[in-house]
Amino acid sequence: MVIETAREVGERFGLDYWARKDREKAFPSECWQAICEAGLGGALLPEEYGGSGVGMLEMALIVETLAATGAGATLGQLFMLNSVFGGVSLWKFGTEGLKRELLPRLSNGTLTFCMALTEPDAGTNTLALKSFATADGDGWRLNGQKTWITAVESAEKMLVIARTRKPDEVAKPTHGISMFMIDVERAGLTYQPIDKVGTLTLSSCSVFFDDVRIEPHELVGTLDRGFHELLDVLNTERIVTTACLVGAGFLATRLAVQYAGDRKVFSGRPIGSYQGLQFPLAKSHAELECARLMNLKAATLFDQGQPYGSEANLAKLLAADAANHAIDRSMQTMGGMGYSREFHVERLWRDARLFKFAPVSEEMILNYIAVHDLGMPRSY
Structure with missing residues (x-):
């Protein structure tokens, strides 16, 4: 239902x-x-x-x-x-x-909502955050910069990740990070759109915090201990990312199959009858189904209250490749028409490419698998 x-x-x-x-x-x-x-x-x-x-x-x-x-x-x-x-x-x-x-x-x-996490000099390394919320009475004052923040212009609330203790003041690098839920329209908060190639329905912006006031009730989670709570948010983001990639891959494949069934060249037979076109699409379908199954496993583990981080990351790794393969192969099936806006695949192509490196890059997922699943030494 x-x-x-x-x-x-x-x-x-x-x-x-x-x-x-x-x-x-x-x-x-x-x-x-x-x-x-x-x-x-x-x-x-x-x-x-x-x-x-x-x-x-x-x-x-x-x-x-x-x-x-x-x-x-x-x-x-x-x-x-x-x-x-x-x-x-x-x-x-x-x-x-x-x-x-x-x-x-x-x-x-x-x-x-939107979330302000990524910074120009930190990227995937959340522990290198420089945005800092300094205690100010019963609240805080936030200063710093974020980049590639999605949909700031459309959001009313922003989940902000910032340091509340300096690295040299804490026992572990994961300590001293906190989450806050603040208003986008607030004194000292400004943003600048970034021109980009895809996902154009949602803007991406650089965000600047200049002495932005944060009220005590806007703290989300545990003060100075928000890093591991943030990971729970980010791992569920992986599940959603995989789901949309799988859906996009299936959509592109369907459009290619429809086109290949209608298009006739040389022999008068539809081009969809040629194995040269069938096999790439069939392989993409198989890859998408595998990514989908791993994602549903991760989602089920989440619902059962069991660890799901490895499954969520594996699914995202597989889905980013599978979706980009499916969309690229669909465009190839359509030839020149796949490159036209009329047949929609070019938009799917532009949008899906982002998710090879966002919200987490495939290289960082491979790092995670090597360390957490294979027990290998940390390489970064």
Whole structure:
């Protein structure tokens, strides 16, 4: 039923809708509102906070289905921003007051979120953060810079990750990091859009904090001990990323199969009858199914309260390759028409390429596997 609901919503906002939003570089607000009105945006959240309470497995299936019906990979970012950065962080680590104030509005689509983590000189190395929240009375004053922050212009709330203790003041490098949920529209907070090649429906910005006031109730999780709580947010982001990539890969393959069934060259037979075109698409389909299965395993482990980090990272690694292979092979099947905006695959191609290195690069996932799964020494 969840999948059918997602398919119905997704088909209402199909390929032409997303092509238009891409051209306009416009936030897909109508689609996100419909997703929330159908009870899908807050699928993971408990009913007492306005959610549907169906679980991470269902949310992965929702994202996959919505991506496959026309949106492609960028659809997953709507869930990363809201259901994960806003939803998971507050549900798991927020105060009761923040949960009751913000989560119902997240679920009904009237409140959108973003997360400010990445920094120009830190990148994937979160422990090298320089943004600093200095104690100021009962709250803090935040100074620093973030980059590649998605959908700042469309968000009302921002999950900010900052240092609250200097590295030389703590016993471990993971200590002294905290999470805060602040307003985007706040004195001292400014941002500048970054021109980019894909995922154009959601802006990316550099964000600047100049003595930004943070109130005491805006702390999310444990002061100075937020790093491991942040990892729980980031690992659920991996599940959503994989789901949208799998959906985008299936969508591209479907478009290629349809085109190959109609296109006739030389012999009068459809080009889809040639093994030279069949085999690459068939292999991509197999790769996508494997990534999908690993992702559903990660989501199930999350729902069961078991460790799921390795599975979530493995799934994301497989899905980034599988989706990019599928989309590239689909474009090759279409030839020149695959490069045209008319047939939509070029948008899927531009959007999916981001997820080879975001939200975590394949190189860092391989590092994780080597250290955590194989027991090899840390290489970085």
